[in-house]
Amino acid sequence: MSAVTAQTEPAAWIVLGREGDAAVAVVLDALGAERGREWIAAGERTAWIARHESAGARWVWADTTLWYPALLAEGVRVARCHDLRLCHAVLRDSAAVTDAAQLRAATAWDRSPLVDPRADIPTLFDLDAGPGPAVLPTDADALLAEFGRQRAAVAGSAAPGALQLLLAAESAGALVAAELRAAGVPWDVAVHRDLLTAELGDLPVGGGTPPRLAETADQVRSALGDPGLSLDSQPKLLRALHRAGVAVESTSRWELAEQRHPVVAPLLEYKRLSRLYTANGWAWLDEWVRDGRFRPVYLPAGVVTGRWASTGGGALQVPRQLRPAVRADPGWLLVVADVAQLEPRVLAAMARDTALADAARGRDLYEGVVASGAVATRAEAKIAMLGAMYGATTGDSGRLLPRLRRTFPRAMALVDDAARTGEDGGVVSTLLGRSSPPPSEAWHEAQSRAGDPEATEADEVRARRWARDRGRFTRNFVVQGTAAEWALAWMADLRGRLAAIAPVDEASAAPASGPVFARRPHLAFYLHDEIVVHTPVERADDAADAVRAAAASATRLLFGDFPLDFRLDLRIARTADKDG
């Protein structure tokens, strides 16, 4: 069948799915009308996709993790896609969608992606192998039906433009997540090992506890006069502390630090070393770093706010202590950039609070808040602003909030309204239309039970607490979620700019980054408000320019001409360490 080659206008969308045992591509025009189908032989799939990609196709698939890793491994980059699984989740819950009944009924799309964080090579989703591990619909007609539902939901929504933008950003994020894993974080194993040895001593050859950890544990045991104590059991440790006269209610670091007792110093040191050893020690290196790359699995929208989660290797918890091990390949550099005070800036822009924007523009936002006269010091400004976004009610933070409300009434009204809506059981939404999940059945029951004439004091206390808990969640949801949208827009724009930078020649290649990224700047790490780009030395300035331009572009896309800049702390360096 040659319906695709016969057509004259370029395809608007190409849906990739299955029909019976065969892979099939369904070509749609801009209105979503089918213009043709083509069956693709298994061995020709990659070449077919590459050919249509260069003609400007936009791909529609059930789940980016099913298709894209294999394409990347074979050297094919994709510019745009529509991830049906991720978009389904957004539209199903969005308050902007007028009638989500059909989407809610399509429960086959309510699935998590199948990912194996330990897999070295991305597994090819084999359309020829039958249903196999597929947990999402793969049949082309099922995909077409879902795509139709989604298009109808957007078109009939209260905010088609914003939702369109959100779906595009979400899908681009899915591409970025796959690309981050394919390229990997350049990781210098020697630096990491040296750091472990310096802290923990040489790893015993036959296994066993590292010497510095063992010595520190012995110091703790002798300070407590308990030679057989197991330090890794919280209940046992707590009892031993009490026996030794240390009046703590927990074994957490901050509480121990307030005590004056000889056990405190070695115990805190033990906790620090133990954490390093168990979370990011030699075992972690062996399991997660191969060929000089750490390849975490990112889960776009893994958090209800739209933030990413990760699985395997603790990708989003790499301790700052290990940042020196994030090191560019020889002949390459890192562009390390993070956004200064992303969330308060997002709050200022989405609330159109010009006073807060004035405080933020061209400078450290917290210094600007001090300059506004609302608070006296930068530390106060920070704690007050975080308290406003997290819902603090007591302590320094709670005490400073009224002053923030006077100075920045619009911004504070936005988060206060979100909190009230949440406490009342309502749903809140981000700038682009991602909505918070509704309260659980148990939550509603607790609220109605408290309203009952027979309600006990305990019923009422619990209902109030749950209501306030939910209010803090929705208060933060609007800010955290919109910040995630800004970050998605930043990365989506950046990946296009980086792809447009001329590749370097073969002599400068970094093959561990895979065929798509071996010769050009690429994203290597992402964490909520910061990114790392790995770039050939001779392209580092271009890459840094791209990072800055993408941030400006994301700001314009989300907030138009609202007068606020999103400042980047950006440096070009060998390592991701602050002092590197």
Added chain:
DNA sequence: TACTGGTGCGCG
């Protein structure tokens, strides 16, 4: 043996 919940700590 395979769970689940609690605790603690890493990240933003």
Added chain:
DNA sequence: AAAGCGCGCACCAGTA
């Protein structure tokens, strides 16, 4: 034991 949001992971203890 955080006051105040969102996560993942290691470890232990209790249970099925």
